[in-house]
Amino acid sequence: MPNKIKIKKGDTVTVTAGREKGKTGTVARVIKETGRVxxxxxxxxxKFVRNQGTRRSGPSMQQVELPRAMDVSNVMIVCPSCKKPTRIGFVVEGETKTRVCKKCQATI
Ligand SMILES: [Zn+2]
Incomplete structure (x- = not known):
């Protein structure tokens, strides 16, 4: 199982490749099994979803916009300290592993 995802739910990330390149947002979900966020x-x-509607109005179609998961390799975390897209490093102290920004060494 690919379990090298360093990004967590709630992280701010920026998209580095593809159609959405340059956009930033908050991670809503991490799907470890497929390596996607x-x-x-x-x-x-x-997406068009069908409303059950009421007995009087009957079913109707409603358009909703949903985020589609994207590959974790296409996003980079934005460091909350230096505000730059960065790579994540780890600092191990005893039992705890802390994520740090590779640029400014701040704890993420
Ligand atoms: Zn930083």
Whole structure:
């Protein structure tokens, strides 16, 4: 199982490749099994969903925009300290592993 995802839910990330390149957003979900992340407001697609409706109005179609998961290799975390897209390093102190920004060494 690919389990090298360093990004967590709630992280701010920027998209580095593809159609949504340059957009930033908050990670809404990490899908470890497939190595993908869902980012709020990024990579949206329009989907029509059927409303059950009421007995009087009957079913109707409604358009919603949903974020589509994207590959974790296409996003980079934005350091909350230096505000730059960065790579994540780890500092191990005893039992705890802390994520740090490779640019400014701040704890993420
Ligand atoms: Zn930093």
């Amino acid at each position: 869902m980012i709020d407001g990024v990579n949206l697609y329009k």
